[in-house]
Amino acid sequence: MRKAPRQQRSRVTVDAIVEAATRVLARRGWARFTTNEIAAVAGVSVGSLYQYFPDKLAIAEAIRERHLHEVLAALSGPQEKEEDEGGEAVALDRRVERFVDGVIAAHSVDQALHRVLVDEVPLAARSSYPEFEAEYQRRYRALVASGTATGEGDDGTEDEAAARMLSSAVEGVVHAAARRGDLGSSVLRSELVRLVLAYLRDRRQAGRGRAGNPPAGVDSAPCP
Structure with a gap:
């Protein structure tokens, strides 16, 4: 953004521009995303638009940032529901179901816009959302940890790698x-x-093996 809005009127103008641009981008796609149409839909002059955004890529980055916040909000719903259940441990099956529901809900937030942002809009040279990435990966790490057998002796490195692999899949x-x-x-x-369940259960079995525990359902007593 070229100029950060400081007054209420300026914030209203920027919000109107980003809202209008969001509709235009979802409808037109990146190739036909123009500042002239954005300004017309927002009800502002092109000159006013350029006071805050140097080009259409900067506007797209503002849209992307807002969309990522909406994605995290959608993903938070199922997790908050778990925390409201009196602190009782939630079975792995149910935890995974809720997590998957959250991921699907997150990607259902304005699907047309999501597709354009992922497939068409180029990333700005300085485009980076470390806070979003950290929080998103934290959700996957928590899921991986919930399905990991205790006593593996993992220092967290394997869980981190597993979370990244699972999120990619x-x-x-x-x-x-x-x-x-x-x-x-x-x-x-x-x-x-x-x-997801198959992956987590396989890791749990492998963890039991490394910890010297028998896989679930296997008698640990020595053969006579």
């Missing part, structure tokens, strides 16, 4: 489904839950 599936318009599919949800 889940994001790939969800983004592909979004492009096909399949985010509302019950089959997508059930298969994604199956994928």
